[in-house]
Structure formats: structure tokens, C-alpha cells
Amino acid sequence: MRFFFKTDYNQDINLFRDGVDRFWYGLLIAVLLAAPFLLEDFWLGEISYVFILAIVGIGLMVLTGYTGQVSLGHAAFLGIGAYTHSVLLNLGVPFWISIPAATLLSALIGALIGRPALRLTGVYLAIATLAFAFIIEQILIRWEHVTGGFKGFPVPRPEVLGHSMVEDVPFYYITFGALVLAVLVALNLLRSPTGRAFVAIRDSEIAAQSMGVNLAAYKTLAFSISAGFTGFGGTLFAHKIGYLAPDAFNILLSIQLLLMVVVGGLGSLHGAIFGAIFVGSLPQLIAILRDYLPEGIARQPGLEPGIFGLILVFFILFEPLGIYGRWLKVKLYFSLFPLYKKATFKRQKTYTKSERNR
Amino acid sequence: MTLFQADNLAINFGGIKAVDGVSFDVQKGQVFTIIGPNGAGKTTVFNLISRIYDPTSGVLRFEGNDITGVPPHKIAAMGIARTFQNIELFEHATVLHNLLLGRHAHRGGNLASQLLFLPSVRKMELEHREKVEHVIDFLDLQHYRDTYIVNLPYGARKVVELARALCTEPKLLLLDEPSSGLNTEETEDMAFWIHDIRNELGITVLMVEHDMTLVNEVSDRVLALNYGRVLALGTPSEVQSHPEVVKAYLGD
Numbered sequence: 289m290r291f292f293f294k295t296d297y298n299q300d301i302n303l304f305r306d307g308v309d310r311f312w313y314g315l316l317i318a319v320l321l322a323a324p325f326l327l328e329d330f331w332l333g334e335i336s337y338v339f340i341l342a343i344v345g346i347g348l349m350v351l352t353g354y355t356g357q358v359s360l361g362h363a364a365f366l367g368i369g370a371y372t373h374s375v376l377l378n379l380g381v382p383f384w385i386s387i388p389a390a391t392l393l394s395a396l397i398g399a400l401i402g403r404p405a406l407r408l409t410g411v412y413l414a415i416a417t418l419a420f421a422f423i424i425e426q427i428l429i430r431w432e433h434v435t436g437g438f439k440g441f442p443v444p445r446p447e448v449l450g451h452s453m454v455e456d457v458p459f460y461y462i463t464f465g466a467l468v469l470a471v472l473v474a475l476n477l478l479r480s481p482t483g484r485a486f487v488a489i490r491d492s493e494i495a496a497q498s499m500g501v502n503l504a505a506y507k508t509l510a511f512s513i514s515a516g517f518t519g520f521g522g523t524l525f526a527h528k529i530g531y532l533a534p535d536a537f538n539i540l541l542s543i544q545l546l547l548m549v550v551v552g553g554l555g556s557l558h559g560a561i562f563g564a565i566f567v568g569s570l571p572q573l574i575a576i577l578r579d580y581l582p583e584g585i586a587r588q589p590g591l592e593p594g595i596f597g598l599i600l601v602f603f604i605l606f607e608p609l610g611i612y613g614r615w616l617k618v619k620l621y622f623s624l625f626p627l628y629k630k631a632t633f634k635r636q637k638t639y640t641k642s643e644r645n646r
Numbered sequence: 647m648t649l650f651q652a653d654n655l656a657i658n659f660g661g662i663k664a665v666d667g668v669s670f671d672v673q674k675g676q677v678f679t680i681i682g683p684n685g686a687g688k689t690t691v692f693n694l695i696s697r698i699y700d701p702t703s704g705v706l707r708f709e710g711n712d713i714t715g716v717p718p719h720k721i722a723a724m725g726i727a728r729t730f731q732n733i734e735l736f737e738h739a740t741v742l743h744n745l746l747l748g749r750h751a752h753r754g755g756n757l758a759s760q761l762l763f764l765p766s767v768r769k770m771e772l773e774h775r776e777k778v779e780h781v782i783d784f785l786d787l788q789h790y791r792d793t794y795i796v797n798l799p800y801g802a803r804k805v806v807e808l809a810r811a812l813c814t815e816p817k818l819l820l821l822d823e824p825s826s827g828l829n830t831e832e833t834e835d836m837a838f839w840i841h842d843i844r845n846e847l848g849i850t851v852l853m854v855e856h857d858m859t860l861v862n863e864v865s866d867r868v869l870a871l872n873y874g875r876v877l878a879l880g881t882p883s884e885v886q887s888h889p890e891v892v893k894a895y896l897g898d
């Protein structure tokens with residue numbers, strides 16, 4: 289078991305609790321930096337994909353996990369980022385400018401969506417975001433001279449000194465750098481007043497408001513920041529899939545993104561990353577599973593969404609804290625061994641919370 | 647000096663006149679208590695002051711200014727903080743986090759500086775932390791500082807909610823049934839704290855309370871409500887012996 293001796297308020301503010309944490313995260317970063325020397329390009333590609341998913345997961349985590357607003361439309365923000373970036377590249381805008389531009393545009397559209405969605409909560413908000421995603425999909429289909437309509441268009445491949453930046457090793461490092469940046473920005477957000485206000489809205493709107501949180505402004509902001517992260521991930525996602533067409537950003541992807549944060553563990557950045565690893569490896573897992581299923585089931589076209597749905601329900605019922613919650617329990621088990629008590633994680637009685645203001 | 651004034655306050659919910667022409671004023675440095683049977687409209691008065699509800703008619707004045715049109719999220723910054731009858735804490739956050747949110751009205755720095763966590767933001771955070779630690783010491787919450795609210799016993803939650811309200815550095819503190827759900831010992835602690843909040847911190851207290859021992863112990867003025875109307879207003883003993891109040895409590 290470890291004890292944290294605190295001698296300074298800064299220790300609660302710093303990104304790493306102590307030297308032990310710093311060591312382990314440092315080691316992880318070192319291993320990831322060395323990966324291109326150890327792994328084949330195929331695996332680098334898979335890991336880049338997980339990095340991109342993790343960025344998007346962080347975006348959705350800010351909104352759903354931290355602010356408590358469900359979105360079933362995040363594929364649309366991913367699409368907005370991907371399309372804007374690719375269209376700008378086609379217009380000759382440099383890579384390093386079109387990424388922030390696409391990110392900002394996504395954030396702006398996020399704010400515009402957040403406004404009317406303010407009055408909605410829970411399932412109604414989910415439906416509204418779903419409708420929004422559907423509208424974006426229609427725009428991508430209809431606005432043909434920009435988006436290429438149904439057929440779509442190939443994503444340009446920027447080069448440096450004759451080498452493509454968006455493949456193999458260079459792309460691996462770009463996506464890794466992008467993820468590190470996203471994590472740092474998210475951590476900063478969460479340790480400042482804005483991030484705290486998000487959590488406050490999630491847990492009690494009425495109390496947040498009476499402490500001075502402007503609900504409308506902060507919910508809009510949460511949407512905007514979330515969309516910004518997601519659009520940022522979308523710019524890299526475009527290169528990963530190489531070809532943009534509207535059906536790449538459909539409802540199934542939105543559900544997959546939600547699956548990622550729920551399965552990973554709502555309300556933690558670790559959760560977003562664990563969720564990305566899980567969702568990133570899911571296609572392979574399903575392919576393996578197919579071999580073991582009876583012919584009739586394995587060939588069903590709805591198998592994949594069906595499995596997503598099952599996993600989602602399973603986690604909500606049995607492991608609401610997600611993979612990260614499970615990880616914490618396992619860690620605690622080993623640190624307390626052999627003293628672990630089964631009841632350690634039993635939820636205590638929760639006290640009544642008012643539905644109304646009484 | 648009058649700190650807060652309610653003038654002919656009224657609000658209807660559908661047909662129910664939850665608050666019906668209530669007037670009172672709270673002097674600076676007082677502990678002013680509202681009593682009354684369940685459903686009398688006490689919490690509704692608090693929700694009107696917090697600006698969660700718009701009154702059907704009437705005026706709210708704080709430090710001489712009309713605050714009837716101020717949006718609810720601006721009330722904290724003006725110097726009015728509150729607790730809730732049914733405890734409204736941020737359950738999946740630590741005590742420290744909850745108290746830091748009490749500093750929200752005093753936050754500074756724009757979003758960009760927060761996303762970059764510039765040194766100015768760190769400096770501000772440390773200042774907030776210092777203020778929060780004073781409140782933690784004041785209410786003896788050191789033991790719970792890093793505990794998540796979901797893991798706290800009920801009595802401690804009440805204290806944390808009080809602490810969070812104090813972190814806003816209010817001039818007027820609204821306490822909605824501070825002793826409800828507390829055992830005798832905890833209620834005694836609460837009485838001491840209310841006493842200290844007024845005497846040491848100089849904060850004016852407006853509270854709703856059922857426990858008459860607590861009411862008598864700490865209140866300077868008492869207002870009795872029933873069916874949204876004022877039954878009596880005066881010192882604790884005056885109000886308790888008022889025939890209308892006796893009748894309301896004994897149930898006609």
C-alpha cells in the first residue's frame with residue numbers, strides 16, 4: 289500500500305501525485321516512443337487508430353462523463369473535423385493550419401448545437417443530438433460540390449521531403465503527439481474552475497447554479513469543448529480511413545463512441561483511453577468470435593451492432609464504473625492482499641436527492 | 647442596518663398560493679429563523695431568494711438593491727449562499743472539490759489561460775485552496791478532505807454543504823433545515839457553528855428550522871408561516887406563544 293504525504297497544496301494541483309506516478313507514466317511514454325523500433329507497421333497503424341479514438345473519447349468524456357450530457361451525435365463532429373480538414377488540404381491549406389482550423393470550426397458548431405440543446409436532458413438530449421448527426425450526414429450527402437456527395441473523395445496525403453506524413457511511423461508520432469496534447473489540455477481543464485463547474489452540473493444543477501455556475505453558458509461550453517476535441521480527432525481520423533464518404537460517420541459510429549466512454553468508465557480520462565483500446569480492438573475480437581459462432585449467427589449482418597449493444601447493456605448493469613473502475617478494484621486487491629474485503633466497493637446508501645426543489 | 651428585505655412576496659403554483667404576501671426584513675448580524683408546518687412555503691421563500699423561482703409579485707432587496715430580476719447564477723457573487731433541505735452536493739466528487747466549487751463566484755482567468763494552466767491560474771488555485779482550508783479548519787472537516795461524498799455519512803454531508811456555502815464568502819447565509827436528519831449531538835454542533843458563523847465570521851443567517859431547541863438557542867428573530875402567509879413575527883418566545891402559531895402546530 290502507498291501513502292501520499294502531502295506537504296503542499298500544489299500536490300493536489302500537479303499533474304502527477306508523486307515520483308512514483310511520474311516514473312510509471314514516464315516509462316509508458318518512453319515505451320510508446322520506442323514502439324516504432326519494435327513493432328511492424330501494421331501494429332503501429334492499429335495503435336495510431338487507438339490514439340485517435342482516445343482523443344475523440346476524451347472529447348465525449350468531457351461532455352458525457354464530466355458534464356453529464358449524453359450525445360448520440362458525436363460521429364457528426366468527427367465528420368465535421370475530417371471533412372473540413374480534408375477540404376482545406378485540397379484547397380492547398382497547409383496541414384498544420386488546417387488541423388487547428390477544423391478543430392475550431394467543430395468547436396464553433398458544437399456551441400451552436402449546445403445552445404438549443406440546453407433545455408433537454410437525458411433521453412431527449414440523446415434524441416436531439418441524434419437528429420443533429422442525421423442532419424450533418426444529409427449535408428455531407430447533398431452538398432456535393434464540396435463533399436463529393438455519396439461517393440465522397442480521397443483524403444489528400446501531405447508529404448514532407450517526398451515522404452507521406454500520414455502513414456506508418458510519421459503518422460504514429462503525429463497521432464501520439466496529438467493524444468499527449470489532448471490529454472494535457474483535458475487535465476488542465478479538469479483542474480481549473482471550468483472543469484469543476486462541469487462536474488458540478490453533472491451532479492447537481494441546482495447546487496451548481498446557486499454557487500454561481502451559469503448553467504446555459506457552461507453547458508454550451510462543454511458542448512463546444514467536446515466538439516473541439518472530437519473534431520481534432522476527426523482530422524487525424526480522415527487520414528486513418530484515407531477516403532471520406534458520409535456513411536463513415538453514421539449512427540453506428542456514434543454508438544461506438546458512446547460505448548467507448550461507458551465501457552472505459554464514465555468520469556475519468558483513464559476511462560476514455562481504456563475505452564479506446566477496447567473499441568479499437570473490438571473488430572478483431574468480433575472477427576475471432578465469428579469463427580466460433582454457428583454459421584447462421586456469424587453471417588447475420590446486424591452482428592456487430594448487436595454485440596455493441598450487448599456490451600453496453602452488460603457494462604451499465606454490472607460494471608457501471610467501466611474498465612477503469614475494474615482496474616482500480618484489481619489494483620486495490622493487490623495492494624491490500626490478503627486483506628481485501630468483498631464489501632470494500634459496496635455502494636453505501638445514497639440519501640434522497642430532490643427531484644424538485646423541495 | 648437592513649441587509650435583506652422581502653416585500654409582499656407571492657408566488658402561485660397552478661392554483662396553490664405557496665407564498666402569499668410575505669414581508670420581513672433581516673438585519674445585518676442577525677440569525678433570522680422561519681418556522682412553520684410542512685408545506686407552509688418556507689423552502690419556496692428560499693427558492694425565491696435564490697432566484698430559482700420568479701415571484702408572481704413582490705420585491706426582494708439585498709443591501710438596498712432590488713434583486714428581483716437578477717439571474718440565479720449571479721446571486722452567489724452578490725453574497726448570498728445557501729444549503730438545501732435535501733442536500734445537493736456533488737456526490738461523485740471529493741469534499742475538497744465540492745468546497746472549491748464554492749469558490750466559483752470568485753474565479754478568475756479566461757478559458758484559454760485555464761486550458762494552458764498558466765502560472766496565474768495556479769496562483770489563483772492556491773489562493774482558493776487557502777480559503778477552502780480555512781473553512782475546513784473552521785468546521786473540522788480535515789478528516790474528510792479527500793473523501794468522495796457518496797462515501798460520507800449523512801451528518802457529515804450536512805456539514806460539507808454548510809462548508810461549501812461558507813466558501814463563497816457570503817454576507818447572507820440561507821440554511822434550509824440545518825438540523826434535519828441529525829442526531830442530538832450533531833444538532834448541538836450545528837447550533838455552535840451557526841453561533842460561530844454569526845459571531846466570528848460576522849455572517850447574517852436566515853434559516854428554516856423545525857427543532858425548537860435549536861431555534862430558541864440561536865435565533866434573534868422568528869417568522870412563523872402557514873399556508874404561505876405570515877402568522878407571527880417577533881422574538882422566539884413571542885412567536886411560540888402566539889395563539890395563531892399554537893393553533894397551527896396543534897392542528898386547529
Ligand SMILES: Nc1ncnc2c1ncn2[C@@H]1O[C@H](COP(=O)(O)OP(=O)(O)O)[C@@H](O)[C@H]1O
Pocket residue numbers: 644645646659662664682683684685686687688689690691
Ligand atoms: N415547484 C413546485 N411546483 C408546484 N408546487 C410546489 C412547488 N414547490 C413547492 N410547491 C408547493 O408549495 C407549497 C409549499 O412548499 P414548500 O415551500 O416546499 O414547503 P415547506 O414549508 O415545507 O418548505 C407546498 O404545497 C408545495 O407542494
Ligand SMILES: [Mg+2]
Pocket residue numbers: 646688689690731
Ligand atoms: Mg421545506
